[in-house]
Amino acid sequence: MIFELTILGSSSAVPTSKRNLTAHVLNVHERFFLIDCGEGTQMQIRRNKIRFGKINHIFISHLHGDHIFGLFGLISTFSLLNRDKNLHIYAHAELENILTKHIEYFERNLSFKIVYHHINPKRNEVIFEDSKLTVETIPLKHRVPCCGFLFKEKPLLRNIKKVFVENHIVPISQIQKIKEGEDFITESGDRIPNNEITLPPFKQRSYAYCTDTAYYEKIIAIIQNVDLLFHEATYASNLKKMAKDTFHSTSEQAATIAKKASVGKLIIGHFSARYKDLTALENEAKAIFENTVVAEDGERHTIPLTR
Amino acid sequence: MIFELTILGSSSAVPTSKRNLTAHVLNVHERFFLIDCGEGTQMQIRRNKIRFGKINHIFISHLHGDHIFGLFGLISTFSLLNRDKNLHIYAHAELENILTKHIEYFERNLSFKIVYHHINPKRNEVIFEDSKLTVETIPLKHRVPCCGFLFKEKPLLRNIKKVFVENHIVPISQIQKIKEGEDFITESGDRIPNNEITLPPFKQRSYAYCTDTAYYEKIIAIIQNVDLLFHEATYASNLKKMAKDTFHSTSEQAATIAKKASVGKLIIGHFSARYKDLTALENEAKAIFENTVVAEDGERHTIPLTR
Numbered sequence: 001m002i003f004e005l006t007i008l009g010s011s012s013a014v015p016t017s018k019r020n021l022t023a024h025v026l027n028v029h030e031r032f033f034l035i036d037c038g039e040g041t042q043m044q045i046r047r048n049k050i051r052f053g054k055i056n057h058i059f060i061s062h063l064h065g066d067h068i069f070g071l072f073g074l075i076s077t078f079s080l081l082n083r084d085k086n087l088h089i090y091a092h093a094e095l096e097n098i099l100t101k102h103i104e105y106f107e108r109n110l111s112f113k114i115v116y117h118h119i120n121p122k123r124n125e126v127i128f129e130d131s132k133l134t135v136e137t138i139p140l141k142h143r144v145p146c147c148g149f150l151f152k153e154k155p156l157l158r159n160i161k162k163v164f165v166e167n168h169i170v171p172i173s174q175i176q177k178i179k180e181g182e183d184f185i186t187e188s189g190d191r192i193p194n195n196e197i198t199l200p201p202f203k204q205r206s207y208a209y210c211t212d213t214a215y216y217e218k219i220i221a222i223i224q225n226v227d228l229l230f231h232e233a234t235y236a237s238n239l240k241k242m243a244k245d246t247f248h249s250t251s252e253q254a255a256t257i258a259k260k261a262s263v264g265k266l267i268i269g270h271f272s273a274r275y276k277d278l279t280a281l282e283n284e285a286k287a288i289f290e291n292t293v294v295a296e297d298g299e300r301h302t303i304p305l306t307r
Numbered sequence: 308m309i310f311e312l313t314i315l316g317s318s319s320a321v322p323t324s325k326r327n328l329t330a331h332v333l334n335v336h337e338r339f340f341l342i343d344c345g346e347g348t349q350m351q352i353r354r355n356k357i358r359f360g361k362i363n364h365i366f367i368s369h370l371h372g373d374h375i376f377g378l379f380g381l382i383s384t385f386s387l388l389n390r391d392k393n394l395h396i397y398a399h400a401e402l403e404n405i406l407t408k409h410i411e412y413f414e415r416n417l418s419f420k421i422v423y424h425h426i427n428p429k430r431n432e433v434i435f436e437d438s439k440l441t442v443e444t445i446p447l448k449h450r451v452p453c454c455g456f457l458f459k460e461k462p463l464l465r466n467i468k469k470v471f472v473e474n475h476i477v478p479i480s481q482i483q484k485i486k487e488g489e490d491f492i493t494e495s496g497d498r499i500p501n502n503e504i505t506l507p508p509f510k511q512r513s514y515a516y517c518t519d520t521a522y523y524e525k526i527i528a529i530i531q532n533v534d535l536l537f538h539e540a541t542y543a544s545n546l547k548k549m550a551k552d553t554f555h556s557t558s559e560q561a562a563t564i565a566k567k568a569s570v571g572k573l574i575i576g577h578f579s580a581r582y583k584d585l586t587a588l589e590n591e592a593k594a595i596f597e598n599t600v601v602a603e604d605g606e607r608h609t610i611p612l613t614r
Contacts, residue, residue: 014384017353021380039380040347046324065383065413073328073346076372077321098412105405106372
């Protein structure tokens, strides 16, 4: 039951020789969710040994080129590889117009169907749900309509103790009920209380993705207590004015959000290409929120199971 | 006086973890010409330490996505870096429509001007000329209008012998004339024959870029005797039928063209993603044309000066 983030690209609008354009992949129980898709994303997916066929859902924060230009090549490659499963794209309605025109011209014989889910970046609402998780929009503050995404594992069931299974014959029909908290009735009619035969469930895990955005305190309530927060930190604090003017954040601001939201761990990224050395951004963030790490392309961040 | 090719991407339509989409850069006397621009080209330019500001001319063979999707990000980055020089793009007229619509939507405040040069892929003609070289189209045989490009250095001047310059006072006004072949008249009126004081000029160098194309003998006359030929070799010989059906070439066919055109060296590339090991393609080509090399991303091929 894995819950793991892979960072495919950590640069802002101009890529560098070491940092690709924005894209993340979140693996929740072997479902792979692609979040943003800057140029080069398909190559980064390959380099990081993620199987194309596992990606069925793409979430797009906003329609700036550095977050979507990789869609053209990804869609082309999916089609060349004869994908037949539907591809679900969650984005501002305008993306459907852009991609539809693009596909009409370049991909006349698309091998699969794209299902567009129009999102309203101004609202905080659940836009995706399956048996394992929900995805909510997080309204952000940027030059164009933009939202982050909160991925939240659904409540997990109680775990049946090994020793109980070894010592009793448990009908399959009973297993689900025990996991849900019911007591066990033996063949002879004895009742064994649930808390004697199970352990409490593992905690729900969560990941919040917040880019691109100016410092915006309204997100704090939504991302409160998430295990892992990615928050953009395009600039160091000496460029706070530029961050404000361009609707981006400094690493100090990202850390302030992390602290106020009491998150478990903060990843900063979306760095301006001007920074060859990110020590200043890292130190400024850590001074406010100690458990901060600098995003690196290809790095994986696993949230372990805990009770 | 460098003449050097850098291969940025050597895969066909589907990139792999090691092979990027098609793009080459030719450096002729420190003028950098970009040839095709698949997704990821701007990152490959950076990784290979080629300065964006040196690129003023882009040549596009045809309008399939794997040869042009990198233009979107490259243009965006040029603008974000406040480029002000004109960018010249040589391509089928339709590219102007595509890019114009794209720029209207995504790059409202483009910092520079794009000058479109519409080419006719069906004709062999000079489409670019400056003091150092000419570029000609090479009509190819593909599913859509497509042409290669022949880069040919202009005739170089004779070289004045060191010993002559060391022993005579040569007015600057005379230097150019001597290089052009004139004799030298000393102050005392003596004539020194040109061939005593100069060496023959270095040979003109040339590079022909031929992708995407089926086996097409009509190109042989155009590329006769080029120093360096890049010819696509999407498949091994056992997939000759598929090559024909998709208007691509096998490595045997690429080598046959190289042999018949008596080129100096052949680079094969544009490999199908199915090949993890290219030994078969390499061996099949070498059996026909010995001086064949397999394209590798980031590799440079220099054509040295010879007399």
